[in-house]
Amino acid sequence: MIEKELAGKILREALxxxxxxxxxxxxDVTSTQLGFDDSKLEQAVHGADRGAxxxxxxxxxxTYAYTDSLSENSLLDAAxxxxxxxxxxxxxxxxxxxxxxxxxxxxxxxxxxSMRIEDKAAILHRIDETARAYSPLIVQVFGSYGERVRRxxxxxxxxxxxxxxxxxxxxxxxxxxxxxxxxxxxxxxFGGQKGLELLDDNDPTAVITEVAESAIKMLDAIPCPxxxxxxxxxxxxxxxxxxxxxxxxxxxxxxxxxxxxxxGKVGEVVAxxxxxAIDDGTIPGRRGSLRFDDDGTPAQRTxxxxxxxxxxxxxxxxxxxxxxxxxxxxNGRRESYRHMPMPRMTNTFIDNGEHDPQEIIESTKRGxxxxxxxxxxxxxxxxxxxxxxxxxYLIEEGKLTAPVRGAxxxxxxxxxxxxxxxxxxxxxxxxxxxICGKGQSARVSVGQPTLxxxxxxxxxxxxxxxxxxx
Amino acid sequence: MTDYLxxxxxxxxxxxxxxxEVEVIITQDKETQxxxxxxxxxxxxxxxxxxxxxxxxxxxxxxxxxxxxLSDDSIEQTWRTATELAQVATPDAYRGLPxxxxxxxxxxxxxxxxxxxxxxxxKIELLRQIEQATLDYxxxxxxxxxxxxxxxxxxxxxxxxxxFGGQYGRTTAAAYLMAVARDADGHAATAFGVGASNFFDDLNAEDIxxxxxxxxxxxxxxxxxxxxxxxxxLDHFVGAQIIAAISGALTAESWQKKRSFLLDRMGQTVGSDxxxxxxxxxxxxxxxxxxxxxxxxxxxxxxxVDEGVLQNLIYDSYSARKDNRASTGNAQRNGHRGMPSLGPxxxxxxxxxxxxxxxxxxxxxxxxxxxxMQTGGIDPVTGDCSMSAAGLWIENGEITGxxxxxxxxxxxxxxxxxxxxxxxxxxMMPLFGIIGVPTLRVDHVTIGGx
Numbered sequence: 001m002i003e004k005e006l007a008g009k010i011l012r013e014a015l016x017x018x019x020x021x022x023x024x025x026x027x028d029v030t031s032t033q034l035g036f037d038d039s040k041l042e043q044a045v046h047g048a049d050r051g052a053x054x055x056x057x058x059x060x061x062x063t064y065a066y067t068d069s070l071s072e073n074s075l076l077d078a079a080x081x082x083x084x085x086x087x088x089x090x091x092x093x094x095x096x097x098x099x100x101x102x103x104x105x106x107x108x109x110x111x112x113x114s115m116r117i118e119d120k121a122a123i124l125h126r127i128d129e130t131a132r133a134y135s136p137l138i139v140q141v142f143g144s145y146g147e148r149v150r151r152x153x154x155x156x157x158x159x160x161x162x163x164x165x166x167x168x169x170x171x172x173x174x175x176x177x178x179x180x181x182x183x184x185x186x187x188x189x190f191g192g193q194k195g196l197e198l199l200d201d202n203d204p205t206a207v208i209t210e211v212a213e214s215a216i217k218m219l220d221a222i223p224c225p226x227x228x229x230x231x232x233x234x235x236x237x238x239x240x241x242x243x244x245x246x247x248x249x250x251x252x253x254x255x256x257x258x259x260x261x262x263x264g265k266v267g268e269v270v271a272x273x274x275x276x277a278i279d280d281g282t283i284p285g286r287r288g289s290l291r292f293d294d295d296g297t298p299a300q301r302t303x304x305x306x307x308x309x310x311x312x313x314x315x316x317x318x319x320x321x322x323x324x325x326x327x328x329x330x331n332g333r334r335e336s337y338r339h340m341p342m343p344r345m346t347n348t349f350i351d352n353g354e355h356d357p358q359e360i361i362e363s364t365k366r367g368x369x370x371x372x373x374x375x376x377x378x379x380x381x382x383x384x385x386x387x388x389x390x391x392x393y394l395i396e397e398g399k400l401t402a403p404v405r406g407a408x409x410x411x412x413x414x415x416x417x418x419x420x421x422x423x424x425x426x427x428x429x430x431x432x433x434x435i436c437g438k439g440q441s442a443r444v445s446v447g448q449p450t451l452x453x454x455x456x457x458x459x460x461x462x463x464x465x466x467x468x469x470x
Numbered sequence: 471m472t473d474y475l476x477x478x479x480x481x482x483x484x485x486x487x488x489x490x491e492v493e494v495i496i497t498q499d500k501e502t503q504x505x506x507x508x509x510x511x512x513x514x515x516x517x518x519x520x521x522x523x524x525x526x527x528x529x530x531x532x533x534x535x536x537x538x539x540l541s542d543d544s545i546e547q548t549w550r551t552a553t554e555l556a557q558v559a560t561p562d563a564y565r566g567l568p569x570x571x572x573x574x575x576x577x578x579x580x581x582x583x584x585x586x587x588x589x590x591x592x593k594i595e596l597l598r599q600i601e602q603a604t605l606d607y608x609x610x611x612x613x614x615x616x617x618x619x620x621x622x623x624x625x626x627x628x629x630x631x632x633x634f635g636g637q638y639g640r641t642t643a644a645a646y647l648m649a650v651a652r653d654a655d656g657h658a659a660t661a662f663g664v665g666a667s668n669f670f671d672d673l674n675a676e677d678i679x680x681x682x683x684x685x686x687x688x689x690x691x692x693x694x695x696x697x698x699x700x701x702x703x704l705d706h707f708v709g710a711q712i713i714a715a716i717s718g719a720l721t722a723e724s725w726q727k728k729r730s731f732l733l734d735r736m737g738q739t740v741g742s743d744x745x746x747x748x749x750x751x752x753x754x755x756x757x758x759x760x761x762x763x764x765x766x767x768x769x770x771x772x773x774x775v776d777e778g779v780l781q782n783l784i785y786d787s788y789s790a791r792k793d794n795r796a797s798t799g800n801a802q803r804n805g806h807r808g809m810p811s812l813g814p815x816x817x818x819x820x821x822x823x824x825x826x827x828x829x830x831x832x833x834x835x836x837x838x839x840x841x842x843m844q845t846g847g848i849d850p851v852t853g854d855c856s857m858s859a860a861g862l863w864i865e866n867g868e869i870t871g872x873x874x875x876x877x878x879x880x881x882x883x884x885x886x887x888x889x890x891x892x893x894x895x896x897x898m899m900p901l902f903g904i905i906g907v908p909t910l911r912v913d914h915v916t917i918g919g920x
Contacts, residue, residue: 038727040562044555046535047807048548051519064515068538078517085514085590121558139728176729176851183731183852226879226918227697257507259615259650261658338519374846380615381650381658384875386858388847408847408856410877439616457694459847459856459877459918 001026001163002052004097006072007155011094013079014056015157018088021057021321022079023156025294026070027337031148032117036124038140039132044121051337054078058086060322066338095159102291102298106284108167108195112147115196120145123204127173130205134212137219140176143208146191154296162292168443169198170433173208177215184405186215186372186390191432192285193443202431214372214391221405224392224460230367231409231453232360232395236428237373239349239446242277244376245385245413248438250304250312251331251343252319254380261383261414262310270310271417274353277305279314281330281346287432287443288346295332295341302329304348305417316343335440345436349447353423357450360422362398368407368458369393369400375434383413408459416453424450474498475637477540478629481524485549486631490556491527491567492549493630493765496520496540497806502590503620506597516590523806526552527566531559534809568767568787568797570634579755582641582669585623593619596675600645603679604663610651610690611683615660617647621670626760634766642757643670644900649682653690659860659874661685661841662707666900668755685840689860692874694919701836702878702915703829703864703891708842709819709907710899711857713747716882717814717905718850720747720774721800722789731853731882732780740780741886744822747775749784751799751815758904764803764810772798778886786812818906822892826909829891831867837917838862838869839878853882859917877918888913 002010007024014022028050035043052075053066063085065078127143150166170191177184188211190202233241246262254260262270271277281290281299290299295317303311315325316332318341332341361369369392376387389407393400429447436444478494486492498520505513522545523536533555537548597619604614621643629635644666651659663682665673704712719730732740741747751769753759762768765787774782785793786801789812801810830838837859844857856879862869880888893909 034558040560041558042532042560042562043809044533044558045809046551046555048535048537048539048544049521049807050538061511062513064513064517066515066517066519068519068521068540081516085516117555117558178728185729185849185851226877226916228920254615257615257650258613259648259660338517340513340515377843377845379660379841379843380648381652381660384843384858386843386845386847386877388845388856390846405852406847406854406856406879408844408858408877408879410858410875412875457858457875457877457918459858459879460916 001153002070007097008094010054010075010079011155011157013076014054014083015092015094017083017086018090019056019058019083019086020088020090020092021157023055023154024052025055025337026052026153028151029148031146034121034124034145036128036144037142039128041121041124049336052078053337054082055340056082056086058088061086062318062340064340092157094157097155097161098159099161104282104291104299106193106289110196112167112195123171127204127208131175131208131212134209135216137177137179137216138175138212139178143171143173146170152294154292156296160296162296164291166193167195168193168287169196171204172433173204173211175212175215177219179219182219184215184218186211186218189431189433191287193287193289194285217403218391218405221403224404224407224458226458226460228455229458230364231456231458232364232367232369233451233453234371235424235426235448235450237430237446238370239430239448240376241385241387242350242448243345243348243446244378245383246417247345247348248378249380249383250314252313252315253343255313256319256322259380261381265310266312268310269308270414271305271308272420273308274423275305275308275417275420276303276351278303278351279345279348283347286347286429286445287434288445290330290346293330293332294334295328297328297330297332299330299346314343314345316341319343333442335442339440344438344442345444347429347445349427349429350449352425352427352449355422355424357424357426360424360450360452361395361400364395364398364452367395368404369395378413385413386410404460406460409456410459411456416456419454420451421454422452426450474627475629475635478627479635481545481549482629482631485524485526485553490553491631493525493567495523495803495806496627498625499622501620501622502593503618504594504597506594506601506617509598509601511594521806522548524549524552525809526556528556530561530563530565531556532565533559536806564788564791566791567630567632568765569632570766571768573636573761573768578752578759578761580640580668580759585621585641585643585670588670596673597645599675600647600679603676604647604649604683607680607683608687610653610687611649612652613650615648615650619645628766630766636762636766638761640760641668643667643673645673645678647682649686651686651690655691657691659686659689664900666757668757688862689840689872689874692860692872694875695863695873695917697917697919699914699916701833701911701913703833703836703838704910704912705840706897706899706907708839709910710905711842711844712848712855712885713819713907714903714905715848715850717817717903720783721812722783722785722793723812724850725783726789726792729851731850735780738780739778741775741778742889743777744889744892745775745778745886746820748773748820749800749814749817753816756816756904757898757900758815763799764801767797767799767801769799769815784812784814786810814903816898816904816906818896818898819892819908821894821896821908823894824891826893826895829893829909829911830864832891833864833867833911836864837873838864855880855882855885879916879918884914885912
């Protein structure tokens with residue numbers, strides 16, 4: 001961090017050319033990453049990144065300059081560079097900086113240095129041994145351990161001074177299985193915004209056993225049928241569908257530009273009445289949680305859709321100022337001090353419904369059950385989405401039957417939200433390894449209960465199936 | 471002014487004690503980013519940034535540490551941390567630094583000496599022209615998003631304890647935007663336009679704007695076709711996604727770790743005779759070109775697949791030592807923050823001699839795919855290949871109307887074997903690494919629709 005007096009001096013320099021708001025963002029990140037592959041601990045990497053960005057607002061123009069050094073001269077140079085890239089006649093005066101406190105508590109019960117690095121490495125060795133012992137069909141195993149502490153300080157000319165500290169631990173793992181020339185791979189992992197107590201709540205050897213089991217099952221998978229089908233999505237990570245196909249469309253930068261299908265639709269019915277969707281940046285332990293966002297706005301819980309009706313978008317400071325809103329929703333996030341914030345999701349999920357998840361499968365005559373899936377991607381404007389299933393099964397007469405491979409599910413987010421006809425009562429957030437890429441990367445969580453889409457496009461290489469409805 | 475190569479060498483000398491091998495990279499970048507909307511500048515960012523990364527190898531064990539702070543204390547802490555971290559790694563006799571080799575003295579045309587002198591106003595003006603060209607193209611183009619210009623002048627300084635010391639500069643300038651089209655019937659569509667080069671003057675506002683605009687309006691109101699197995703013609707944006715996945719199956723690492731759908735098929739026919747795949751780290755004006763790779767090995771041109779026959783893989787020094795051969799200079803690096811890792815440089819399928827129009831004219835019934843999305847659906851390990859697709863329907867060699875809401879699926883094996891026409895319109899796409907593709911015709915693809 002920097003001293004209050006220095007921050008004031010830099011903000012005054014940044015306001016010199018008539019800006020209406022000036023901001024300093026200071027960041028200090030340390031990280032350790034261990035990478036295990038091919039039965040060897042191959043990567044052991046430590047990183048230290050420290051720097052600051054100066055952002056200056058002239059109406060809708062935002063100028064920015066950053067520096068790797070926190071020396072007074074470097075900060076003043078950056079402030080001067082950002083200030084001289086614009087000019088206005090606002091006579092904004094710096095208001096005395098007062099530190100804001102957050103009531104939010106995100107505990108780190110076991111500090112990152114309470115375990116030796118050799119013992120962290122040993123977890124990865126154990127993952128490898130467990131997977132290879134599980135079956136000779138497992139031909140390759142990889143795993144990684146990552147920890148990261150990100151400290152940020154935000155100062156701006158309205159007198160704001162805010163600090164956040166975000167600690168993350170995550171473990172990822174995967175296998176390749178091979179039989180008679182057929183290969184399958186499977187991944188999983190867990191993580192959170194917490195300390196090493198993560199390892200008390202998750203057993204890596206149990207997870208890698210599931211991963212190995214999944215890859216081996218998929219070796220016998222039949223090609224996925226192509227065509228329109230009923231699809232049952234899993235709870236937890238299945239929420240990536242809402243994140244990609246609908247969540248992004250509720251981010252304010254796509255609203256103010258008119259790009260999004262949801263622009264101008266607050267108060268309208270945009271989903272089935274069983275759907276309530278929430279972005280909540282205040283859940284302890286979750287990757288997307290913040291005390292203050294990277295604009296210095298307190299994190300909050302925002303109901304996006306309530307029983308089918310669109311209620312609110314996700315705003316950052318820039319977009320809120322553009323439309324004259326009093327406050328943002330605390331969704332301004334940035335990848336690092338080298339980036340400007342933009343509206344981003346935090347922890348985003350579809351809330352619980354009423355159905356027993358088992359009942360959802362049992363009442364489906366024919367379709368596909370997605371058990372595991374890779375990330376998703378969506379097109380803006382229309383909200384078309386695609387994701388690839390990594391473990392999926394045919395549903396026949398209400399029962400899960402053959403595993404299917406190569407399934408790509410493709411549909412339209414806004415349309416699917418209206419069509420979802422069964423929603424489970426088993427809401428879960430994902431295991432904690434989600435990263436969202438929107439030009440900048442951000443740690444996020446997604447979630448949902450088990451849900452059913454009556455008809456959606458499934459791509460595969462096999463012949464089409466008949467009959468889509470349950 | 472700091473002499474960064476000398477700083478890298480001095481750090482190597484300090485850290486290289488007791489038989490430890492050390493490599494130090496320093497990067498120094500200057501970047502400009504501008505975003506325009508509605509003719510107005512929204513964002514303007516201009517800054518310099520850099521840092522140091524230290525790789526230490528002791529008894530075949532590797533540790534790595536990096537820092538953005540180049541003070542003496544920070545540098546010492548960084549190499550000491552890397553040395554400590556090496557103790558955690560598993561010994562591997564093939565780990566080691568490459569011996570220094572002469573770097574060919576050749577102008578790769580990756581340095582635009584005038585880039586730093588281009589006034590910011592001219593960059594803004596270019597971006598305004600791109601946005602205007604997009605919006606003026608057709609009244610159905612109603613908005614743009616992410617209308618962005620960015621450039622960088624980057625310097626890399628690399629030294630190691632085997633005596634290598636080298637540096638180079640590279641400039642890149644890129645502009646892109648997304649066009650949003652809507653029609654009177656309420657249909658919507660989006661498409662990207664992209665331009666990127668080592669030279670500022672290569673960026674053409676009309677090309678970028680018209681690409682985004684023409685694609686977005688052409689697919690407006692598209693409908694699914696019936697599910698069937700048929701012929702597709704792939705645009706650069708689509709072909710590049712598939713070729714990028716195939717490049718991942720042609721690294722020596724993917725073979726040594728048994729993660730390639732092409733595993734153990736060296737010398738065999740893996741594609742039609744129209745398929746020649748190359749990786750060239752010395753391509754003139756190649757966005758991934760450099761005189762030496764991420765560990766100081768001279769870059770080279772490698773023919774991986776020659777008229778359908780698998781001939782070679784790409785190597786870094788580790789995988790090369792393991793296979794008892796020479797590195798192809800393919801150690802890539804994500805600035806100073808990453809260890810070197812094996813990957814393609816400028817990777818492309820050799821162009822043929824047909825224009826896109828000639829390829830389309832030869833298709834009786836087929837699907838010209840202009841955009842596609844996938845997330846892990848194209849897998850270099852399993853060889854699965856499926857994605858969502860939008861584009862235009864072809865009937866008797868003519869475009870008849872838009873198609874949307876469908877999937878295309880094949881396997882990467884079948885994809886390579888069923889390429890029946892290769893265009894002359896090679897484009898190096900800066901989207902998924904630097905991947906070059908011309909228009910491709912592929913037969914026997916499952917098109918999943920209604």
